[in-house]
Amino acid sequence: MREPEGFRGFVEARYPALVRFGTLLxxxxxxxxxxxxxxxxxxxxxxxxxxxxxxxxxxxxxxxxHASWRAGKRLWRGEHPTEELPEHAxxxxxxxxxxxxxxxxxxxxxxxxxxxxLVLRFWxxxxxxxxxxxxxxxxxxxxxxxxxxxxxxxxxxxLVDAAGGEA
Amino acid sequence: xxxxxxxxxxxxxxxPAERRPTDAVLRLAESRALGxxxxxxxxxxxxxAVIGGGAVVVATGSDDTDRETAPPRPLxxxxxxxxxWSEVTRPTAVDCTSTIEPLTVYRDxxxxxxxxCRPGQAISVTGPSLLxxxxxxxxxETIRVAGAPVEAxxxxxxxxxxxxxxxxxxxxxxxxxxxxxxxAVAPSSRGEGEEPYRDLVGGGTTRLPxxxxxxxxxxxxxxxxxTDAVLPATVSTVxxxxxxxxxxxxxxxxxxDRAAVAAVLDAMAPARDGAPACGAAASVRTMHLQDAGSxxxxxxxxxxxxxxxxxxxxxxxxxxxxxxDPVAVAVAADEPPAAAVRGxxxxxxxxLSVAVPSGWATISADSxxxxxxxxxxxxxxxxxxxxxxxxxxxxPTQPFVWVTTSDVDALRTLDQGRxxxxxxxxxxxxxxxxxxxxxxxxxxxxxxxxxxxxxxxGLTEDASADLRASAAS
Numbered sequence: 135m136r137e138p139e140g141f142r143g144f145v146e147a148r149y150p151a152l153v154r155f156g157t158l159l160x161x162x163x164x165x166x167x168x169x170x171x172x173x174x175x176x177x178x179x180x181x182x183x184x185x186x187x188x189x190x191x192x193x194x195x196x197x198x199x200h201a202s203w204r205a206g207k208r209l210w211r212g213e214h215p216t217e218e219l220p221e222h223a224x225x226x227x228x229x230x231x232x233x234x235x236x237x238x239x240x241x242x243x244x245x246x247x248x249x250x251x252l253v254l255r256f257w258x259x260x261x262x263x264x265x266x267x268x269x270x271x272x273x274x275x276x277x278x279x280x281x282x283x284x285x286x287x288x289x290x291x292x293l294v295d296a297a298g299g300e301a
Numbered sequence: 302x303x304x305x306x307x308x309x310x311x312x313x314x315x316x317p318a319e320r321r322p323t324d325a326v327l328r329l330a331e332s333r334a335l336g337x338x339x340x341x342x343x344x345x346x347x348x349x350a351v352i353g354g355g356a357v358v359v360a361t362g363s364d365d366t367d368r369e370t371a372p373p374r375p376l377x378x379x380x381x382x383x384x385x386w387s388e389v390t391r392p393t394a395v396d397c398t399s400t401i402e403p404l405t406v407y408r409d410x411x412x413x414x415x416x417x418c419r420p421g422q423a424i425s426v427t428g429p430s431l432l433x434x435x436x437x438x439x440x441x442e443t444i445r446v447a448g449a450p451v452e453a454x455x456x457x458x459x460x461x462x463x464x465x466x467x468x469x470x471x472x473x474x475x476x477x478x479x480x481x482x483x484x485a486v487a488p489s490s491r492g493e494g495e496e497p498y499r500d501l502v503g504g505g506t507t508r509l510p511x512x513x514x515x516x517x518x519x520x521x522x523x524x525x526x527x528t529d530a531v532l533p534a535t536v537s538t539v540x541x542x543x544x545x546x547x548x549x550x551x552x553x554x555x556x557x558d559r560a561a562v563a564a565v566l567d568a569m570a571p572a573r574d575g576a577p578a579c580g581a582a583a584s585v586r587t588m589h590l591q592d593a594g595s596x597x598x599x600x601x602x603x604x605x606x607x608x609x610x611x612x613x614x615x616x617x618x619x620x621x622x623x624x625x626d627p628v629a630v631a632v633a634a635d636e637p638p639a640a641a642v643r644g645x646x647x648x649x650x651x652x653l654s655v656a657v658p659s660g661w662a663t664i665s666a667d668s669x670x671x672x673x674x675x676x677x678x679x680x681x682x683x684x685x686x687x688x689x690x691x692x693x694x695x696x697p698t699q700p701f702v703w704v705t706t707s708d709v710d711a712l713r714t715l716d717q718g719r720x721x722x723x724x725x726x727x728x729x730x731x732x733x734x735x736x737x738x739x740x741x742x743x744x745x746x747x748x749x750x751x752x753x754x755x756x757x758x759g760l761t762e763d764a765s766a767d768l769r770a771s772a773a774s
Contacts, residue, residue, distance in 0.1 A: 234308050237308075287304070
């Protein structure tokens with residue numbers, strides 16, 4: 135596969151941030167990194183129109199978001215959203231277990247579409263209207279997904295200060 | 302803690318596992334492109350199914366990229382770098398003369414055959430290290446055939462160990478199309494803080510530094526790994542490997558009757574939903590299933606937890622808790638291959654000839670791969686080019702007789718004993734033959750001091766008696 139000009143520089147510079155974004159979308163680092171690589175393959179094919187005047191990162195993030203949203207319509211391989219949160223979740227969870235892992239496990243209990251909305255709203259700081267446009271759904275759908283996700287996390291004890299709970 | 306802080310905490314420790322992401326993406330794109338080209342090639346084909354003697358056109362392809370199935374994602378092996386360790390990411394070749402830096406993860410290694418170093422030759426290693434990379438195809442094949450079944454990077458796989466003159470364990474995950482493997486290497490000391498490496502059947506005796514054991518247990522295989530056991534679509538023959546005498550002697554079996562093969566496969570059906578999970582494996586047996594289409598032999602390990610709960614693991618990937626006892630079914634249906642000499646047809650090469658047993662095929666070619674024979678065969682060729690490691694207790698082949706003008710004596714690497722001198726001319730030995738990259742075990746007959754020979758593979762001494770008696774020079 136021919137390596138187009140500018141592609142390597144973009145990937146090397148933005149890969150770590152994209153992996154963190156993917157990890158949040160998938161609630162799993164391995165799946166998140168897979169998500170990034172699949173999106174980068176699509177960006178590679180579209181590179182002629184993304185570089186140098188386009189916005190390849192926005193393109194990659196959009197591809198990742200759509201893939202995660204579509205995955206919500208079916209189960210990821212091995213992903214089984216559960217009604218109950220892990221036993222370790224509790225008010226003092228940060229003192230007892232590895233924090234990042236505990237939070238990821240809590241996120242993993244959310245259905246994929248709730249997680250996507252949560253990440254776009256509170257990690258990418260998009261408005262409900264912007265999320266609705268990006269995902270091609272109604273604002274009501276966005277609101278309900280975010281609301282349920284926040285409620286689940288509050289129930290876990292992880293989210294003790296529900297700032298942004300109006301979403 | 303608010304939701305934004307919660308999300309930040311979720312990825313606070315996340316660092317990419319892929320150290321060369323651009324190269325990984327380019328490889329992935331290439332594999333996707335190849336898959337697409339294959340699908341496009343297939344898209345023009347018209348499928349024809351034969352039903353009751355008539356031909357029915359069943360499908361024509363179309364290239365709908367939205368609905369296409371992506372080809373399997375290539376396997377990668379990844380591990381986080383422990384505190385205090387270094388890493389080498391440049392391509393590195395490791396062979397019997399290499400110097401390995403201690404406390405180092407080598408991430409892109411061309412692993413040589415460290416198990417075949419010459420006497421007095423050994424890698425230089427002063428501390429524990431982890432090597433990740435590719436094995437030569439022939440070395441990977443020997444590990445797939447002879448390795449102990451293990452969990453390798455979270456997938457079914459095999460491991461081979463030895464600890465002289467240095468400690469070495471190499472793991473090969475199933476589903477590795479490019480023979481990706483990882484290896485732990487350490488000096489052969491016996492200091493404190495070392496742990497015995499144990500494979501699934503507890504056969505591994507190599508001791509490794511505890512920190513290296515921790516590290517190799519953190520290696521993860523990523524890619525499209527099957528979950529359920531993948532078996533050949535249609536199986537023509539089943540071989541249950543006889544376990545070596547003095548280790549765990551157990552009978553083998555050869556099953557080629559269609560109904561009996563089906564019975565073995567029935568015993569590999571998934572256990573019922575809700576069946577209790579099996580415990581740790583207490584014993585392991587190895588079967589090989591021959592694919593009726595490709596004629597390739599596929600290794601399937603059968604793990605028994607000692608309470609009758611059984612699991613199979615396939616070389617093609619995946620594992621499954623099964624409903625029956627395939628080993629017992631195979632043993633009950635055992636029908637060892639035979640070579641009845643009835644007709645007068647003979648095969649010959651130079652001044653050597655042998656009778657063609659009834660029902661056997663005769664294949665004449667410059668070079669023949671004995672690992673892909675569809676059935677019992679007499680092979681007349683200058684060269685055998687095996688694609689498998691078919692030594693004793695290794696991968697099976699269909700029984701065959703190789704008649705050749707090549708110097709069989711020169712190929713022998715290990716005589717396992719004289720079997721039967723005949724009239725002072727043809728002398729038969731059970732021997733391992735070195736056929737280039739891979740080896741094969743057979744009864745090799747030759748006339749001392751003269752080139753050419755007859756090699757019988759896949760038949761016992763008794764079953765091959767008529768054949769040997771028919772050989773003439």
